[in-house]
Amino acid sequence: MKQELKKEKKEEKHQAVLLKEVVSFLPTEENLVVVDATFGEGGHSQKILEKMGRGSFLLAIDWDAAAQKNFEKLKEKKRASFVLGNFKEIKEILRKQSRGTANFILADLGWRLEQIKNEDYGLTFFSEKSLSMRLDGKKEGLTAEKIVNTFSAEKLADIFRIYGGEKQAWLAAQTILSAREKRLITSAKELAEIIEKSLARFYRRARIHPATKVFQALRIFVNKELENLEIFLEKAVEVLEKGGRLAVITFHSGEDRIVKNFFRANARGCICPPEFPECVCGRRPSLKILTRKPVFPSAKEMNENPRCRSARLRVAEKI
Ligand SMILES: C[S@@+](CC[C@H](N)C(=O)[O-])C[C@H]1O[C@@H](n2cnc3c(N)ncnc32)[C@H](O)[C@@H]1O
Incomplete structure (x- = not known):
């Protein structure tokens, strides 16, 4: 039974999660900078390249060197660059690319199918080769x-x-x-x-x-997943241009809570306790939340790709 399950998983193909929904938030003006902070197998990046406006540039980041070979398979990759790195360093990575700011940033968190299939990562119950669990x-x-x-x-x-x-x-x-x-x-x-x-x-x-x-x-x-996410969110908002958008896909409640609370806190601005008669912190709202409720995959997508069932997309815009 386990062997059958294993075989079935090996034949599975990568499918970018909530692809249509993510792309519906992509600004399509000319000469924009788009960051795919979790390049993976390039499913989202490929669609972004097809949809982004003329003169726009895609920066693809992944901390796993094995993801770089997927970048070579992209169509139209002359409008894009791949950087091997941790997305929590998005600010430094953009600076090194002489870009500085971005207009759209996507993070599709967690692992990709290739990492599950490859026993060297030690991520599945079947892996006999390793107990690493390092996603990089x-x-x-x-x-x-x-x-x-x-x-x-x-x-x-x-x-x-x-x-x-x-x-x-x-x-x-x-x-x-x-x-x-x-x-x-x-x-x-x-x-x-x-x-x-x-x-x-x-x-x-x-x-x-x-x-x-x-x-x-x-x-x-x-993988310090929650710490990396918290730092990434702060830095991503710093590098976003006004009107730029940050889209995050999470796969478990711990991640989703961090994104939800971060968006809410930055949309509210002031962090003074409610009993204070007036604001003393001086913080102004920096985000407008575009997804009041998280966006879930459609029944059709869940049917075609059961792995996406726990995915949630939240999007906010820099103001
Ligand atoms: C769910 S996959 C992304 C799939 C991708 N959107 C696609 O359509 O092919 C997540 C990817 O993010 C990478 N990743 C996870 N945490 C990261 C981090 N802190 N910095 C950079 N990459 C990270 C993983 O190595 C993996 O390749």
Whole structure:
């Protein structure tokens, strides 16, 4: 059964999520600068290149060197550049490209299908080759393997609770400690089996694998996903031109909350407590929210691409 599932996943093709919806917010005037901060397989970038106005330029960013070969496959890539880097450095990256500001910035967060399919990233329950979980594909630095084999039970439980919302965080942490006493945990498959054995009874009625939340927590922690997102949002607003737009697609509630709260705070401006008779912070609104409610994929898209079911798009405009 698992083998069949694995085979099915290998045949899946990448589909850019909420593509039509994202492009509907793209300004199409001439000579604009557009940033795709999470280039991936270039699905959004390709459509943006087709739709953006004459003389406009696309800057594609991804921190995974393996994404660069996808850039080579783009049609009309002479109107674009690829930069290998973390999107939290968007300001510095734009400056190095002699651009400075942007008119449209897109971030489609998380991982791409290629990273799931390639066992070297250690992202799926089936991966026998690795327990890295690094989305930048680097071999050095923090990995999930280091975390599960060296962190204390308290620290592991905190990670599972805070980033995965796992109610059995302490039990999962204890199970990992007992397992690693016998031998180091070196593959995602081993970790999934260890967690499954200990948490299966709590997930009998659930429609997810018992290790789903532990895996999500480790991936978020390893890649500093929430910290990177917070820095990125601040910098993105700094580099946006007036009237420029920031579009973010999230895939879990932790990310979505950060984007929602950031947009709201910047649309409100003043951060003084409500009991203050007048504003003392002096902050002015810098964003207008264009999506009062998040945009979800249509039933048709979810049917064609079930992986997109948790996607949410939020868009705001610099004022
Ligand atoms: C969901 S995929 C993007 C898919 C893309 N929109 C497409 O249509 O092909 C997310 C991509 O963002 C990259 N990524 C994630 N976090 C990043 C970060 N902090 N800086 C740069 N790239 C990042 C991942 O390596 C991955 O390639």
